[in-house]
Amino acid sequence: MIFRFFAAMALAGTLSACSGSVAGDKAEAQPKVAPVLTTPEAKDVHSYARPTEARVTHVSLDLAADFTAHVLRGTAKLDIQAAKGAQEIVLDTNDLKIASVTDGRGQALPWKLGDADRVHGAPLTVGLDGTNQVEITYATSPDAPALQWLSPEQTAGKKYPYLFSQGEPILNRSWIPTQDSPGVRQTWDATITVPEPLTAVMSAEMTTPGGKQMTGERRAFHFVMDKPVAPYLIALAIGDLKFKATGPRTGIWTEPAMLDKAAYEFADLEKFVDAAEDLYGPYRWGRYDLLVLPPSFPFGGMENPRLTFATPTAIAGDRSLVSLVAHELAHSWSGNLVTNATWNDFWLNEGFTSYFENRIMEKLYGKRRAAMEADLAWTDMMNAVKKEGGPTSPMTRLHLDIPASEDPDDGMTSIAYDKGATFLRTIEQAVGRKRFDAYLRGYFDRYAFQPQTTAGFLKDIRSHLFKDDPALAKKIGLDQWAYRPGIPKNAVHVKSDAFPAMDMAAKEYAAGGLVSSVPGDVSTQERVRFLDQLPRKLSEERLAKLDDRFHFSNSGNSEIRFAWLMLALDNRYPPAADSAEEFLTSQGRRKFVAPLFRVMMNEGDWGQALARRIYAEARPGYHSVTSGTVDQIVGWTPPES
Structure with a gap:
């Protein structure tokens, strides 16, 4: 041991x-x-x-x-x-x-x-x-x-x-x-x-x-x-809270004004738990309830045992963003049951969980939905590599070396989530899903209620999964994945069969195509893909036609609204300013807030003035997790008393 x-x-x-x-x-x-x-x-x-x-x-x-x-x-x-x-x-x-x-x-x-x-x-x-x-x-x-x-x-x-x-x-x-x-x-x-x-x-x-x-x-x-x-994982909330059951061991806590809407959105909680257990063994925490918090909550969700804390920005009205629940539930095994011993191995929590999340989504919603979400995550991973300084940057490693002088929160990037999940998916493809599932189930049993390190995981997988085939382990390159920067060449990229049509639609529209030719009745994931594929140089007229048809500036779907604002602000689209102000002052989810302020600060005097004006209004409503990040982006200093 x-x-x-x-x-x-x-x-x-x-x-x-x-x-x-x-x-x-x-x-x-x-x-x-x-x-x-x-x-x-x-x-x-x-x-x-x-x-x-x-x-x-x-x-x-x-x-x-x-x-x-x-x-x-x-x-x-x-x-x-x-x-x-x-x-x-x-x-x-x-x-x-x-x-x-x-x-x-x-x-x-x-x-x-x-x-x-x-x-x-x-x-x-x-x-x-x-x-x-x-x-x-x-x-x-x-x-x-x-x-x-x-x-x-x-x-x-x-x-x-x-x-x-x-x-x-x-x-x-x-x-x-x-x-x-x-x-x-x-x-x-x-x-x-x-x-x-x-x-x-x-x-x-x-x-x-x-x-x-x-x-x-x-x-x-x-x-x-x-x-x-x-x-x-010790967590507390106090407020005007009511409860509504969604199953024998699941339910929703939230404010009365939000209860029916949240209970509808997350009605399948019990099915999520059943699906997770089918994959990797019994749920060991008793109940699995969801607390939908006020919009200032800084994360999509926090996997607090028995009671996931969740953002209301996941409520789209059509259950299109419920992968958040799959992610936080998966933490009941990876993160809560087997936990990174230090924050240098944060990927052991999040990479395993992101892989597990996608497996739950596939089990409940089918391979097509899971493939779309995996493909979007691949794009996020490649963008994160660029953001962190390229494939040679030490921040693109899974196992980190965060100095004592730095906040471990600074190492919690999407690399841990998406590169970690890609690593496990690559192992799965090499050994076969049946063998890999059996290994993971055993891994969670062996280390239940214990801390773990990258070195410990690699020793365990070599001892159990690759005991009779060390050559395959060497071919996969376990140490390269864990300790070296960048994305190895053998990384498995799950490609969605739904995205080529959206990529083509984006290309045609950017080249002057009719807005009526842009597909209308598509999933959230397809719509996000379309917006992400549009060039960051589009005319105001082109953007206005899209907004007039699809009402992106007023979208109640937070993922679509975010993707639209990233595009519109990067194009210095003036009408986006009001939408950005409303979005950024009505919720404090760091995933949305930090990139939007970053893109504004990169847009010269126009964007910087807009960012500072909005932040002065929004900051008092943000949790310290969010404001601590955005303070650095906008160069915020407290006003003189």
Whole structure:
């Protein structure tokens, strides 16, 4: 085995196990304490933690939400496992206001908050004095980067405030003092107190449906996660939330004004879970629910266990963008079950998941739909290679080497998603789908609830899939795919049979063809392909004819609207300015926001003035994940007070 149990030289024995149950499956053992990896490539330079000396195994939160001060206040009680002779434990924090640190009996413990840096926050070092439990009383900062506090006006209902968290990659240390490293898996529970009539939901089992009534018009919600997870997967949302079931173990949480629309769009949640299980084994998390958030949520989705957080921009009204659900559900195996040990191996989460997503889409919607989405992803991959500096750029490798001085979020590009999926698809074609599926199912079983590295994956696939055929492994070039930049020549490109017609239509229209000749009744994927294939030099008249016929500037389909605005802004099409302003001030999904601001900033005085004017209006409504990226694009500086 390439990994060892935590501090094996000091902590004898094997992992304890407890019984857990999965809906529809017999009980299986779950580790109380997940192993950490001690191989050199598993060292996490983006955490202050020293888990081989002392590590957190369980987090118990008791927090109250203050919507006036925009802070969470309360305690975090940490269960500690320490090596023999360990005198202290080091935790990750980011701008937390620490009031006290005690042991499990309430006795004060020595502690020190170190110097903070812009990437990691500050280390909190606690003297253990022989204890195996540490309780920290603290409050978050109003500007905690993981938390976004929304006013009623920023919600669908316009009546109540809202709070949500986003922890990946290293933001959760701004509201939870723990070892914030994906390789240090922890079980957890939480009690969250909120004002009436708000509801709290978390990425765990809710054991108090409806909440427990407290004094002062407040109620408390309790949650339990009995499976060890990476700390970035602890997630919280508080708002005017209602639930609607879509199946025996699936359903939708969202604001009442959004509930029916969201439940219609994602009505097939149960079918998604069934399809995923057919491919790679039992779903081990109990329920799979979806929380549709306000539009400022910075990602398409976040794979928080049991409760995927999702953007409302995936609601197109025709279920054409539900591949987002396939992606986040697939993370229940790749990412949540088997997790990258450090952010240098982010592709182990996202590349596996993107491959798995496409397999789910094929199973549910057929090969033609899956091929279109895979072909679009290929184009995205090739564009990403150019954006990252070309095929020799180290940023086009799967395994990265992100310096400690840099934010790991900077390495989370589409290379991890699309090159990673292409790598696995190339292996699939070489060995055959049946063999590859059997391997992946075994891989998820072997490393369930454990961290993994690229080196560990490559050792495992050589030992299991290529044990009897090392020559084939060499021919595929596993190390080249994982460690070298660019896209290898043997990469499998899935080509859609629907796209040649759209490519021809784009070519003919660009050459002066009639707008009436552009196909009208096509899928979202075909329409996006058409827009992407049009040249970045089209006359205002040509663009206006397209917009008059298809109403792209007002499209309610976010993918089509985005593709149109990328084309129109790159052509300096004046009428696109109003559409861009409306789109960029009504949602904060970084996938859409960052490229649109980037293209405006590349369009000289016209585009730069437009970008800065829109950003000044939009920025207050963006989560820190989005604003942190766009600040650099537009050169934003805070106004003088």
